Structures are given as structure tokens and as C-alpha cells.
Amino acid sequence: MKTIDFENELNAEQFAAASAGEGPMLILAAAGTGKTRTLVYRVAYLVSQGIDPERMLLLTFTNRAAKEMVERANELVGHPAGIPWSGTFHHIANRILRRHATLLDYRNNYTIMDRDDSRKLMANCVKELKLQSKEFPKRDVLLHVLGMATNSEQALGDAIADHFDDHDVDQRAVLAVLKLYIAKKRELDAMDFDDMLVNCLKLLREHPSVRDRYAMQFQYVLVDEYQDTNRIQAELVNLLAGHHKNLFVVGDDFQSIYSWRGADYRNIIDFKLRYPDARIYKLETNYRSVPEVLALANATVGASGHPEEFRKTLRATREAYHSPTVARLRDGEHQARFVVDRIQHFMREGYRPSDMVVLYRAHFHAMELQLALTRGHVPHVITSGMRFFEQAHIKDMLCLLRVLSCPEDALAFDRLLCLLPGVGTMTAQKLWKKLGNRFDTSDPEARSLLLNSLRKGAQPRWEKVDPILAAYHDEELSREGGTIIQRFLDAFYDTYAVDSFENYDSRIDDIRELVLHTEKFDSIEQCLSDVALLTNLDAEAENLSPDQRNAIRLSTVHQAKGLEWPVVIIIWATEGMFPSPRSVNESDEGEAEERRLFYVAATRAKDELVLCTPEVRRMRDGGIMYCQPSRFIEELPVEVTSSRRIGFI
DNA sequence: GTTTCGGTTCTTTTT
DNA sequence: GAACCGAAAC
Numbered sequence A: 001m002k003t004i005d006f007e008n009e010l011n012a013e014q015f016a017a018a019s020a021g022e023g024p025m026l027i028l029a030a031a032g033t034g035k036t037r038t039l040v041y042r043v044a045y046l047v048s049q050g051i052d053p054e055r056m057l058l059l060t061f062t063n064r065a066a067k068e069m070v071e072r073a074n075e076l077v078g079h080p081a082g083i084p085w086s087g088t089f090h091h092i093a094n095r096i097l098r099r100h101a102t103l104l105d106y107r108n109n110y111t112i113m114d115r116d117d118s119r120k121l122m123a124n125c126v127k128e129l130k131l132q133s134k135e136f137p138k139r140d141v142l143l144h145v146l147g148m149a150t151n152s153e154q155a156l157g158d159a160i161a162d163h164f165d166d167h168d169v170d171q172r173a174v175l176a177v178l179k180l181y182i183a184k185k186r187e188l189d190a191m192d193f194d195d196m197l198v199n200c201l202k203l204l205r206e207h208p209s210v211r212d213r214y215a216m217q218f219q220y221v222l223v224d225e226y227q228d229t230n231r232i233q234a235e236l237v238n239l240l241a242g243h244h245k246n247l248f249v250v251g252d253d254f255q256s257i258y259s260w261r262g263a264d265y266r267n268i269i270d271f272k273l274r275y276p277d278a279r280i281y282k283l284e285t286n287y288r289s290v291p292e293v294l295a296l297a298n299a300t301v302g303a304s305g306h307p308e309e310f311r312k313t314l315r316a317t318r319e320a321y322h323s324p325t326v327a328r329l330r331d332g333e334h335q336a337r338f339v340v341d342r343i344q345h346f347m348r349e350g351y352r353p354s355d356m357v358v359l360y361r362a363h364f365h366a367m368e369l370q371l372a373l374t375r376g377h378v379p380h381v382i383t384s385g386m387r388f389f390e391q392a393h394i395k396d397m398l399c400l401l402r403v404l405s406c407p408e409d410a411l412a413f414d415r416l417l418c419l420l421p422g423v424g425t426m427t428a429q430k431l432w433k434k435l436g437n438r439f440d441t442s443d444p445e446a447r448s449l450l451l452n453s454l455r456k457g458a459q460p461r462w463e464k465v466d467p468i469l470a471a472y473h474d475e476e477l478s479r480e481g482g483t484i485i486q487r488f489l490d491a492f493y494d495t496y497a498v499d500s501f502e503n504y505d506s507r508i509d510d511i512r513e514l515v516l517h518t519e520k521f522d523s524i525e526q527c528l529s530d531v532a533l534l535t536n537l538d539a540e541a542e543n544l545s546p547d548q549r550n551a552i553r554l555s556t557v558h559q560a561k562g563l564e565w566p567v568v569i570i571i572w573a574t575e576g577m578f579p580s581p582r583s584v585n586e587s588d589e590g591e592a593e594e595r596r597l598f599y600v601a602a603t604r605a606k607d608e609l610v611l612c613t614p615e616v617r618r619m620r621d622g623g624i625m626y627c628q629p630s631r632f633i634e635e636l637p638v639e640v641t642s643s644r645r646i647g648f649i
Numbered sequence B: 001g002t003t004t005c006g007g008t009t010c011t012t013t014t015t
Numbered sequence C: 001g002a003a004c005c006g007a008a009a010c
Helices: A012-018 A035-048 A063-077 A089-104 A115-128 A139-151 A156-164 A171-187 A193-206 A208-217 A231-240 A291-302 A332-348 A363-375 A392-405 A410-417 A425-434 A444-453 A459-474 A481-500 A504-518 A524-533 A536-542 A581-586 A588-602
Strands: A025-029 A056-060 A086-088 A220-223 A247-251 A279-283 A325-331 A356-360 A380-382 A552-556 A565-570 A605-618 A624-626 A642-645
Touching: A012 A035, A012 A279, A025 A035, A035 A056, A035 A063, A035 A220, A035 A247, A056 A063, A056 A089, A063 A086, A086 A089, A089 A193, A089 A208, A089 A231, A089 A524, A115 A139, A115 A171, A115 A410, A139 A156, A139 A171, A139 A193, A139 A231, A156 A171, A193 A208, A193 A231, A208 A231, A220 A231, A231 A247, A291 A588, A291 A605, A325 A332, A332 A356, A332 A363, A332 A565, A332 A605, A356 A363, A363 A380, A363 A552, A392 A410, A392 A459, A392 A481, A392 A504, A392 A524, A410 A425, A425 A444, A444 A459, A459 A481, A481 A504, A481 A524, A504 A524, A565 A588, A581 A588
Parallel strands: A025 A247, A025 A279, A056 A086, A056 A220, A220 A247, A325 A605, A325 A642, A356 A552, A356 A565, A380 A552, A565 A605
Antiparallel strands: A605 A624
16 A cells, blocks of 8 residues: 655645544535545545545545545555445435335335436326316426425425415315325335435434444545535434544535525534534635636625635635636627637637536526537537436336336336337226236236237237347346347337437437446346436446547536536526526525525636626527626626627627 | 327426 | 427327
8 A cells, every 4th residue: 555645745724634533524625625635535544544445434426426536545545445335325325225125114126216207106196186287386396395395304284385385376285296196106116316315314213223233334424515415415424424423524515506406505504513523624725726716706705695604715826817708798699609719719729628618507508509519510518408317218228127127117117018009108007907016027927918918009019029028037137238128129129219219320329328338237136226326427427438528518507516627618697597587586595506506617617717698688489688697797896807798700 | 088199388407 | 309288090
């Protein structure tokens, strides 16, 4: 093992935190102050102290962050130790639950519902109670309310009352729907994302022997991005670190941007209350950005009325450069041309395409720009709104694997059957009942019953699929997810895809990609469980092709969290776009969060920061709408930016 | 009673 | 693009 000169390789603030002894610790790390570095060195420090990596728990926001952290720590330590217990909250919760789910009356191979599954199920509930009407809240709203209740441990009725306030909504009907949804989920033996956390917490609370086992095991618990944890997650952390109490949490309350998902930056503020002996370390020395970018960031914090004691003032270490630019543009079209022009300008100055990013509040803000970049032959990658594993064709493949590995998976059965012509949800549900609420693909009788029950038009198509089901059991393909998918594609899906998708080619490419991905796993179960928790970012980061690696990145601000680029261009920094009107309408808290989002966006920049504010929005009905620059620009002191009105290019 | 298809409307942020 | 709704087609 390498010896590391911790004191020399870190600054004083970072060193103090990384080498601290035992007990609860809160690291308040402002943007670009080496937060990840500190965490990595902390891990390395613990390893150098002889702590067994098996006895550490490293919770991060994304799988990518966990991976990066472990890789960097390994490099530092000089041998591949790995931290076996590292990953997202959902990952860890899932891992614990898979072992003990029966204690909560779930099967150990419970199914994980993704967003799509949840939405379908919710729609069913509304239908079943005959509540569909224009007036009744949409299923996304219903899911949101349920999510808020779950994540903040609020009673359903209260959450409903909070959300609908004095609006004219039948709250009792809403309650009935949500209860039905919960019951159905239970019946399906399925957990959605929130359930995994809630149930893990429940498990630890109600089963002391399980809790003690993990609390004893995890001698050191480290949490990244603590400001984005919700109540459930914070409580999970408390229990898991409950025995040794060596809890090391890192976060920046001013970068809390997930309150709509129940995240509560007060977890940071209240940390000291929960752990009165907690030590607090502040990291304020910024290594990332030029002082002018930091001046803007500090001004944004200054305009916010954020609690004084948690305020961090970013101290610059880099030399003076020049101010961020505010570009006043005519409209979206003009903005797109301007961005292309700026990109070319920066490339002439020596920046590579991968040094640059375009950030925006919502995915659809980037549409015009995508066109312009394509027309101008500027290489670019988009961290798309649609995740790889949520796309229809990928889910179609996965549902076959689900049906094979779990006879009780009604949702997967439904999806698979609906691929057949003339079969819809209704038919699928009837067949499911007829089969006895389970479809055991290893049972030849069940298979032939299904085949014979199908209507004429669907039978010949299913005859192509049936042999694959048989082969799965006969040829013992339970490890060969890729082979199954390949056969399914050849025998059935290829024809289906040609008829259904205009972008047939790229979808087939995706499926090939999926086949490759499945080969990394030992079993289909493991693969499915893993895939359900992966995000597009995690999948994409691994599979970037060389030309994608050398491309401009387009991303939402949320997805850019934790990353940095020499050149950052923010588009649609106008009222009505950023801040998002929906958030601002809701409450003051909404505006505060949008401001934090703006801060996150700005602090991604190392050298160049360009803020674009078009003056006109072209609406889809052909009308035009005048927009003011974003309030987050207007509230800045004049000297912080250099403003320019751009004419036609 | 179901399914499918075509027209219409609206896009927040994610594990 | 995709989700929703209504009406035609099975």
C-alpha cells in the first residue's frame, strides 16, 4: 500500500475533515471546494488506518458518483480494495431488502416498479373507482402527493389536504384512490422506488436483530450530497450508523435542488440538533472557478436570505479573468445561432468540444438548439430526458426476462401480452386470471393453456415466443439473459419493431447494447434488480463512444450536478423558463429552490460563463410572448456581469 | 365489449 | 414525441 501524505495533498480545511477521528461530522462544502476529493481522501484515510472496507458504508446520490469515488480511492490507496457497500440509497436498501423481505411479508424476489408501472397502476385505480373525469387530479399528481406523504412520513390525509389546500377537489375520493393503489401494489408484491426506502426503514425499525446486525457491521458511514436526502433517507442513515455513530456527511445546503422529491435541506440544518456533539467543518476555498464566476455565485446566495450560520462565501484561488457574459438575444432561433457561434469561437480559442456544456432548466428548452447543432455539424451529446432503461423497446425486452424469472410478475405479463395483435390490457388481465394469477413458464400445461386461450390473430405470433420460454428451462439459460433477448428479437420482436417504430434501426441498436449489458451479470435476477435501479447517466457514462466523448454536452441543470466544465452556457435564462413558473407559483420555497438551481448551474463553470436571455418566445399557436431576463440575472449587481445585446449573426 | 387508430395538446427537475 | 381522448373497427 502506498503511503499518502494527506497533509500535503489536501488543504488545511480538507485535511482536517478527511483525517478527523470518530464521531458524527458534518462537512459543509460549497461548490467546487474539493468535496469529492475530501470524501475520497477520507475513504483512503480510513483504509490506511486499517479499517476493513467491508465495514464502511458509502452512500452517494448516483451510482456514477459511487463508482468514481471508489475508483479514485483505489488509485490513491494503490490497491483495488473496493467498498462493497457503496451506491445509491435505493441500491443499498434493495440489497438489504432482498435478504429480509419475507420479514415484511414480501417475497424476496419482489418486483420493482418503475415510473411507467406506477403510472399505469394508478390509472387503473382511478378507472376502477370510476373517478375519471377532467376535474379529477391526474395520475402524476396523485403519485406526487403519495410520494410526498411517503417521503416525509406524513399521513395520507394530511398530505392530500396540504396539496389540494382549499381547491375544489374531492379529497375523500383521492384518499380512496391512493389507498387502492397501495393495496394493489401490495397484492402485486411490487415496490416502487419510494417503497424500497420506506420498507427498508420499516425493516430496521421493527426488527432489532436485523438493525443491530447492520449497525454493528457499519463502523463508518459516509454520505455524499446530504442536502438532497429526504426524511426517510436521513432516518435510514441514523439507524445504520446507530451503533458506532461514525457518521460523516458531506453536503451544501445551498445546492439542495430536490425538494420536489421530498429532499429537505433542513436535514443539514438539524444535524447539530440530532448529534449535539457533531463537529462541523466548512470548505470554502474554491479551486474550480475564476473569481468573476464566484462573485456571481456569491451574489446569488446574497440575494436569497439563506440562514447566516450556514452561509459559505466562496474564496477564489484562481487568477482574475473576465466577467460572465449576459447575452440579450432576439428569440430562440437567434439564441441557437448565437450558441453555435460561441462554441466555434471557444474552439478557436483552444477549447475542445468536451470542455463545453449547455445547461437548461427543462429538456424541451434545448430542442431548437439541437437542430442548430445538427445543422452546423457540431458534435453533441444529450443526457436525454428518457432513460435508456425506460424506453419502450428496452422495457419490452426486460419484461420477457421478468416473466421468465418470476411467475408472479403480473405487470410484466401484461406488458408482454400486449405486444400481440388484438390483445390489450383487458384481454391480458383475463388471461392472467384464467392462469390462476401466475404464469409459470416452466409448466407446459400453463403454456399451452395460454396459447390456446389466445384469439386467432395473436396465436401464430405467440407460437414464435413460446419455444423461447420452453428453451429457457430446458436448456438452462437462466444465466443467459442476452441469449434469451437475442432469440426473442429474432423470432418475434424484430418484425414487431419494424411495424411499430419509425426509428427501427436505432432501437435495434439499443437492444444489442442491452444484450451486451446483460452479459455482465451472473443471473437474470441480478441483472433485473440492477437494471431497475440504474439511471441513464450511469449507463451512458460507461458506454460513451469515442466521438461522443469529444462532443459538446447538453444537459439539464439537475443532471449536471457535481460536474464541471471550462465553458458553461446557460440558455433560456428568462422569466417563464428559468425559474420554472410552476415552482414559483407554488411557494416562496419554490423560488428559493430555483435560485439554488441557478447557483448550481453557474458554479459548474471554470472559466467562461455565458447566460443567454432571448427576448421573445414563439408559442406553438404562432403567437409571440415577450420575456424579461430571469429574475436571477436582474437581481445581480451590475458589476458582476458584462451585458451585451447581440445583433443578427 | 375491446382494440386500434387518428387527431389534439402539452411538455420540470429524478432515484 | 408521447399521452390522452374519442370514434371507428373488430
